[in-house]
Structures are given as structure tokens and as C-alpha cells.
Amino acid sequence: MFKESTCDAKGRILVATQDIQPNTIVLQDQAILGLPDGYPVCLGCLEPATEKFIPCQSCGWLLCDNTCPYIENHQLECEVFTKSKFKIKLEDLTKRHMIYSIVPVLKIVLLKENCEKKQSVIESLMDHWEDLQENPQTIMLVKYMAAMFRKQLGLSWVSDQDVQHAFGVLKTNGLGHGGRSCFVYPTVCLLSHSCSANLDIVGSPNFQVTFRSKKLIKAGEELTWSYANILDLKPVIRNQLRTVWNFECTCERCLDPTEFGTNFTTQQCDCGGYFHEETCDKCLKHGGRIPLSEQSELLQLINRAPLTTLQKIESTILANYHYSHLVTCRYVMRMLDLLVELEEANNYKNKQLVTQGETLLKTLEKIDGRYGRPYLKYEKIFNLLFN
Structure with missing residues (x-):
């Protein structure tokens, strides 16, 4: 139904190999990693932490239960935390905690020494580090994590470059940001963004994810989905894409000042025209109201x-x-x-x-x-x- 291809502007992409009718299941993918996203969760199934959670019998970190069905997702860091005796104390399970933003990077880094197949996927993913490193705070955070992994967790083999790539891969390819968990998928990560995407996610991101078509997709057309909330103001969407994913959107909707004739996020002038680029397209008055x-x-x-x-x-x-x-x-x-x-x-x-x-x-x-x-x-x- 689709194949991998390449595009000069985007790199690796997915394109349809046949016409795909609307409301067709197009893609199903299994996560290579399930990760916390800043909040205390079970490090197995990633369910939000509650007072009923129990400490892992090995490392002491929170789990929903020692029989968690996704306990294997906790295996790599569990061994590291157990050996280094690294633990934290959480006073409020409902608030963000920096360590749960560091653990995802650690889990990606650990693949290098523990899972060749998954690591090969990680190595193939873009990290946009050339853009991310322009932020001094990002550089400081990455150096802090690298030092922490080496000194506090005993991972002497970890380099700054390992952490840079892991951090960039997570920022660029993690699906589910903004909730309490995110996932990295080997195939979904090749889907480009569009504010007028032809695919829609079914349900919410989890260890398995499904996408279906929401319009007719012609053979040879690129498969896309929206990284942001399409029902938002266009400047807000574009700013989010710029700050979170480090790119300027050039999709069909963004290039059309009328947004397919709807003027969806454009204010109307008293003369009946619309303010495109701060100027009315009819009377040439400047400035929205x-x-x-x-x-x-x-x-x-x-x-x-x-x-x-x-x-x-x-x-x-x-x-x-x-x-x-x-x-x-x-x-x-x-x-x-x-x-x-x-x-x-x-x-x-x-x-x-x-x-x-x-x-x-x-x-x-x-x-x-x-x-x-x-x-x-x-x-x-x-x-x-x-x-």
C-alpha cells in the first residue's frame, strides 16, 4: 500500500503505491520504545503514577505492579538503576519531575550496548542537532545528562555525542509529546507533517499505533499526518512546528493564504475582503482588527x-x-x-x-x-x- 522513498527537502518519506480510498487502515506500527514524558509513570506500561503504585523489587522505581504486562519495557534502565543504586524521592506524583524527562534519553542511549536491531533504527533517524545546538540551554542540558550517565549511573562508555543524538531523536521523532508518555516507532517516524494531512491516528499513541486515510490518496502521493492541532490559529501552529520540530511548514494549506477558500484563521475586513499578510486582499487596508x-x-x-x-x-x-x-x-x-x-x-x-x-x-x-x-x-x- 506504501513504500519508503526519499525527498531532497525532507529525507526519508512514505509514498502510496496505489490509490487508497478514504477511511482505509493504511499503517500499523509497533513502538521500539515506550517512554515517560516528564511526569511520574510506571516505567513499564507508562500509566500515570498513583499512590497505589509499588517500588520495583530490583531498582525501587515506581511500577503499577510487579506483574505489569509491559515490564520488559523497564528492563534496561532497571539494571542500570539497580547496579548504581540510583533512586529519587517524589513528593507529588501529579507534577512534572526532571528525572522523568531524562529517563527517556537514557533508555535510547542504552540501546547502543543492549539491542543492535533497535539501535540501528535509532541511528537511522534524524536528530536535527545542528538546529538544537543553537540553544545554549539545550547544550547545557545534554552535557549535564551525559555527565550524569557516566558519573552517577556508571556508564563510562556514554559519549556526549550519544546523548546528543538520543535527545535529538526524541525531540524530532517522539510521538505523544504533551501527555505523560511518548513512543518511538520505526515506520511512523517517516511520516511527514502536513496541516492538511491525508492520514489520521486511530485512538491515542500507545505501544501499537494505527493510522487510517481521511481522504482519497493517489498512487505516488506522500503519506502525511499532522504533528500539531490543525484546529488552531495558523501562526500558533507554525510557531509550534518551528520551536518543537525545527522546521517551517510548506504544506498546501500553509502556502494557500485562503486555506482552501475558508479563510479559516484570517480575519475579514469591513469591505468584505480578508487580511492576508496583514493587508486586505480587496481594499488594501493594512492591519487586522x-x-x-x-x-x-x-x-x-x-x-x-x-x-x-x-x-x-x-x-x-x-x-x-x-x-x-x-x-x-x-x-x-x-x-x-x-x-x-x-x-x-x-x-x-x-x-x-x-x-x-x-x-x-x-x-x-x-x-x-x-x-x-x-x-x-x-x-x-x-x-x-x-x-
Whole structure:
């Protein structure tokens, strides 16, 4: 269904070898490593730590149970922690702890001496160290980890270069960042990012992950998925890709100032045109009406607003944002979520809300495809409420 190929701008990529219909399972991959992502977790199955967790019988680090089904995932560092007698004391299991950001790098480094097959995969992955090293804090952190591995854990064979590559591989290829765990997959790591991706992840990242198509994929087309939340402001998405993954996105959506004719994250001018690159494409007026920071704050408010708050801010939203703008779409999404939850659709069933819901679905289809998770979710809710 797909094969590995190369691209001058991206390196190794995956391309379709045949036409792939929407909603088709395209890729399933098994993680070569499951890793904590900054928070205390079971070092086997990676479940968030609780007071019921017990210390590992060998090294003393937290496990959900000594019969954890993924106990093998803890084996490498367990041997190191046991031999070096390295332990930590955790006062709050709900807060981030630096050591749980160091352990993932350690687990990758340990493959070098313990698992040739997995190490060969790690060695083949890009680390973007030439970009990461421009940050002095990153260099200091990597040197600190390398020294810690050598002196406190007794791993005299570890070099600074080993840690640099492990750190870069994790930053570049780890899937699941932002939660309490992340995973490194041998095939998924070849998927490039696109803000209009043709693949969608099924469920959440775990030791096994599945991707399905959300639109028709033609033979020879590159397989892509979105590293970031596509339902966010374009400048926010692009900044996240730049700071976390160290690249400037040049996907079809980013290159189209109208975002497929939706103007999804573009404000509308009083003349009816749209502000592209801070200039109205119709009257040439310069400067959007609402700063990006205010839009972000409004989106945060909408995401947690109860029905009464949505009613209060509705007129402000509709006066400042067109129907297919992200802010209006998120407002309608939140409204539909609450109505179906409260079973109060009949009290709010009006022509305007129906029109907003129809516009939302058309916009989501253009931005993410008819088989994208947002479209499928809100099509179901819309039909439940209004059909």
C-alpha cells in the first residue's frame, strides 16, 4: 500500500503505491520504545503514577505492579538503576519531575550496548542537532545528562555525542509529546507533517499505533499526518512546528493564504475582503482588527465556557468573526457539545444555529477531510440534534 522513498527537502518519506480510498487502515506500527514524558509513570506500561503504585523489587522505581504486562519495557534502565543504586524521592506524583524527562534519553542511549536491531533504527533517524545546538540551554542540558550517565549511573562508555543524538531523536521523532508518555516507532517516524494531512491516528499513541486515510490518496502521493492541532490559529501552529520540530511548514494549506477558500484563521475586513499578510486582499487596508493574543484568549474561554457564557459572548463573536473563521467554528463546536450533553437542542433550535452548524461541517471538510475526526464527530452530533 506504501513504500519508503526519499525527498531532497525532507529525507526519508512514505509514498502510496496505489490509490487508497478514504477511511482505509493504511499503517500499523509497533513502538521500539515506550517512554515517560516528564511526569511520574510506571516505567513499564507508562500509566500515570498513583499512590497505589509499588517500588520495583530490583531498582525501587515506581511500577503499577510487579506483574505489569509491559515490564520488559523497564528492563534496561532497571539494571542500570539497580547496579548504581540510583533512586529519587517524589513528593507529588501529579507534577512534572526532571528525572522523568531524562529517563527517556537514557533508555535510547542504552540501546547502543543492549539491542543492535533497535539501535540501528535509532541511528537511522534524524536528530536535527545542528538546529538544537543553537540553544545554549539545550547544550547545557545534554552535557549535564551525559555527565550524569557516566558519573552517577556508571556508564563510562556514554559519549556526549550519544546523548546528543538520543535527545535529538526524541525531540524530532517522539510521538505523544504533551501527555505523560511518548513512543518511538520505526515506520511512523517517516511520516511527514502536513496541516492538511491525508492520514489520521486511530485512538491515542500507545505501544501499537494505527493510522487510517481521511481522504482519497493517489498512487505516488506522500503519506502525511499532522504533528500539531490543525484546529488552531495558523501562526500558533507554525510557531509550534518551528520551536518543537525545527522546521517551517510548506504544506498546501500553509502556502494557500485562503486555506482552501475558508479563510479559516484570517480575519475579514469591513469591505468584505480578508487580511492576508496583514493587508486586505480587496481594499488594501493594512492591519487586522483583532490581535493574535486576544484571539487565543477568546479560544481558551470558548473551550471551557458553560452554555450561559457562550450566550453572553455570542454577539461579540459573530460581530467580529465570519462564519468559517476558527473562532466561530470553535464556538459552534462548543455549543453543539454542550447541547448534546444537556439534551437541550429543542430550546436552541433556530435557523442561525443550524446555518452555523452547516458552515462548520463544510469548513471542517475543506480543512481536514470528510473522514477527519472533527468532521465525523460533529456530523454525528449535528444529525442527532437537528435531523
